[in-house]
Amino acid sequence: MLSYAARRIAGILVTLFIIVTASFFVVRLAPGGPFDQEQALPAGIRANLDRLYGLDRPVGAQYLRYLRGLAHGDLGPSFKQRDYSVRQLIGQGLPLSVTLGLAAVVLAVLVGIPLGVAAARWRNTALDYGVTGFAVLGIALPSFVTGPLFALVFGLYLRWLPVAGWEAGAPRYLILPVLTLALPVVAYVARLTRASLLEVLRANYVRTARARGLGELRVLWRHALRPALLPVVSYLGPATAFVVTGSLVIETVFGLPGTGRYLVQGAIDRDYTLVMGMVTVYGALLLILNLVADLIYGWLDPRVRHE
Amino acid sequence: MNDLPAAGAGAGRGLWSDARQRLQADRVALGAAGLVVLIGLAALLGPALSPYAYDSLDWGHLAVAPQLAASHWLGTDRLGRDLFVRSLHGLRISLLISLLASAVSVVIGVTWGSVAGYAGGRTDEWMMRFVDVLYSLPYLFIVIILTTLFERGSLAVLFVAIGAVGWLTMARIVRAQTLSLKRREFIEAARALGVGTPAIIARHILPNLVGTVAVYATLTIPQMIIFESFLSFLGLGVQEPLASLGSLINDGAQEMQSAPWMLLVPASLLVTLLICCNLLGDGLRDALDPRDR
Numbered sequence: 001m002l003s004y005a006a007r008r009i010a011g012i013l014v015t016l017f018i019i020v021t022a023s024f025f026v027v028r029l030a031p032g033g034p035f036d037q038e039q040a041l042p043a044g045i046r047a048n049l050d051r052l053y054g055l056d057r058p059v060g061a062q063y064l065r066y067l068r069g070l071a072h073g074d075l076g077p078s079f080k081q082r083d084y085s086v087r088q089l090i091g092q093g094l095p096l097s098v099t100l101g102l103a104a105v106v107l108a109v110l111v112g113i114p115l116g117v118a119a120a121r122w123r124n125t126a127l128d129y130g131v132t133g134f135a136v137l138g139i140a141l142p143s144f145v146t147g148p149l150f151a152l153v154f155g156l157y158l159r160w161l162p163v164a165g166w167e168a169g170a171p172r173y174l175i176l177p178v179l180t181l182a183l184p185v186v187a188y189v190a191r192l193t194r195a196s197l198l199e200v201l202r203a204n205y206v207r208t209a210r211a212r213g214l215g216e217l218r219v220l221w222r223h224a225l226r227p228a229l230l231p232v233v234s235y236l237g238p239a240t241a242f243v244v245t246g247s248l249v250i251e252t253v254f255g256l257p258g259t260g261r262y263l264v265q266g267a268i269d270r271d272y273t274l275v276m277g278m279v280t281v282y283g284a285l286l287l288i289l290n291l292v293a294d295l296i297y298g299w300l301d302p303r304v305r306h307e
Numbered sequence: 308m309n310d311l312p313a314a315g316a317g318a319g320r321g322l323w324s325d326a327r328q329r330l331q332a333d334r335v336a337l338g339a340a341g342l343v344v345l346i347g348l349a350a351l352l353g354p355a356l357s358p359y360a361y362d363s364l365d366w367g368h369l370a371v372a373p374q375l376a377a378s379h380w381l382g383t384d385r386l387g388r389d390l391f392v393r394s395l396h397g398l399r400i401s402l403l404i405s406l407l408a409s410a411v412s413v414v415i416g417v418t419w420g421s422v423a424g425y426a427g428g429r430t431d432e433w434m435m436r437f438v439d440v441l442y443s444l445p446y447l448f449i450v451i452i453l454t455t456l457f458e459r460g461s462l463a464v465l466f467v468a469i470g471a472v473g474w475l476t477m478a479r480i481v482r483a484q485t486l487s488l489k490r491r492e493f494i495e496a497a498r499a500l501g502v503g504t505p506a507i508i509a510r511h512i513l514p515n516l517v518g519t520v521a522v523y524a525t526l527t528i529p530q531m532i533i534f535e536s537f538l539s540f541l542g543l544g545v546q547e548p549l550a551s552l553g554s555l556i557n558d559g560a561q562e563m564q565s566a567p568w569m570l571l572v573p574a575s576l577l578v579t580l581l582i583c584c585n586l587l588g589d590g591l592r593d594a595l596d597p598r599d600r
Contacts, residue, residue, distance in 0.1 A: 140585045142533045148560035267451045
């Protein structure tokens with residue numbers, strides 16, 4: 001298990017290095033730079049700016065300098081947000097983005113699994129059709145559509161919740177964003193739970209348990225549920241990745257001050273270091289989350305042991 | 308691949324006639340297919356039926372609410388542009404980009420996957436490792452990095468950027484299929500007859516992949532629609548005065564308070580289209596690949 005984790009971590013470092021290198025050169029190849037404006041800067045000022053940010057040196061030297069900074073946890077200065085380093089910008093937004101993502105995953109597990117179990121238990125009833133239909137909708141609709149629609153219904157018409165925006169320490173601003181973000185994951189978890197529980201309920205040992213006269217609830221709870229949840233656990237890795245990047249979208253939709261706006265704004269402004277920093281931080285985060293999901297899976301399922 | 312449907316028909320009860328029968332029994336998929344065709348026709352012909360153009364301003368009717376009897380029956384936006392025409396025109400752009408992007412991703416994915424699968428060994432390993440690395444990056448990041456590469460607002464670039472990263476799953480599926488195909492007797496026979504590798508891939512491997520590819524391609528299209536709309540929603544895609552469903556939804560979300568129809572019209576169009584595409588894709592999968600169920 002330990003050597004498995006060590007090997008995976010080495011793999012993560014290699015992948016991260018490739019990601020950083022590839023995105024560095026792709027971003028530098030882009031035509032136009034961070035200091036291009038409608039009105040061209042005087043040549044002298046332009047040269048000074050380029051020198052200040054190291055843009056006057058050859059790309060290879062810039063790359064080495066970037067790597068050296070990265071090794072010390074320095075993501076460089078932002079080109080467009082004056083006086084801020086990329087690390088400061090991302091550090092400011094990350095807690096909110098991560099809270100959003102975690103809340104959505106927890107909600108997905110707490111709501112999705114019971115929905116799936118209920119649909120499988122009362123198969124081919126109105127309840128089952130309701131859950132299945134909800135799952136189709138939830139999976140098909142992107143959050144940039146459901147988000148504004150939720151804001152319209154719950155914010156503007158019903159006036160239950162704020163339409164958008166953020167006040168520190170006021171959780172009601174997070175309710176609609178979390179619901180929007182969680183919706184596709186809830187739908188997918190419900191569908192997955194339903195399908196795999198139906199499969200398990202056909203197994204011989206479940207029949208045996210019923211033949212021994214165990215009550216339906218006990219069969220479901222003690223015998224069927226645990227093996228049925230394994231596919232759900234293995235989906236949680238990709239789900240977390242989905243939710244972490246999805247939160248970037250949700251923040252744009254609801255105007256939350258997370259890290260999401262930096263990725264988009266950075267791309268629009270050609271703020272090289274900001275885009276690079278986002279890709280690096282999120283790349284690392286996703287790779288680590290995937291590793292954690294794999295380790296949990298191996299721990300839950302005795303048939304999968306990481307050698 | 309052009310001679311395929313003919314070959315299928317000649318075989319009598321081949322893959323295609325079987326699939327057609329199963330599809331005809333699937334009422335949900337047929338209904339969805341009908342709606343998709345209808346939406347496609349509306350996108351193609353709809354704008355021509357209206358006296359307005361997608362970018363013509365009507366200063367007499369700014370932000371008018373939908374009224375069935377009025378000349379702007381789905382209302383107008385803040386600049387007095389007709390929402391019916393704009394939505395259908397946006398739909399046309401969304402469909403165009405996502406179809407082209409799907410085509411790009413199918414071509415790259417099928418080529419990459421079949422070559423890797425058929426070559427095997429070191430080549431296969433490196434080609435698929437490359438796919439794995441791209442896979443581990445979120446899709447969104449790759450597209451955003453790619454859009455910084457190009458001038459914003461050029462549609463061609465947008466679909467290349469989306470299509471170029473959409474091929475990964477296709478490559479994996481095609482490779483897995485190719486691996487199992489290449490050990491079959493008819494491939495061995497072709498090789499024994501002295502057929503070259505490119506010819507074997509083109510004449511014997513690819514035709515056998517068509518079912519799988521068709522199923523996955525129909526499921527790719529709604530993803531591409533979402534992606535294009537999403538980039539336009541963020542302001543990285545289609546630029547004014549052109550519109551796509553995504554940028555219309557974004558405009559609508561800004562004006563939600565005073566003009567909710569600006570959000571509701573394009574959003575309901577997109578929702579209908581996506582649900583139908585998904586139902587149709589599921590139906591096709593059941594029809595072409597019954598083992599899956």
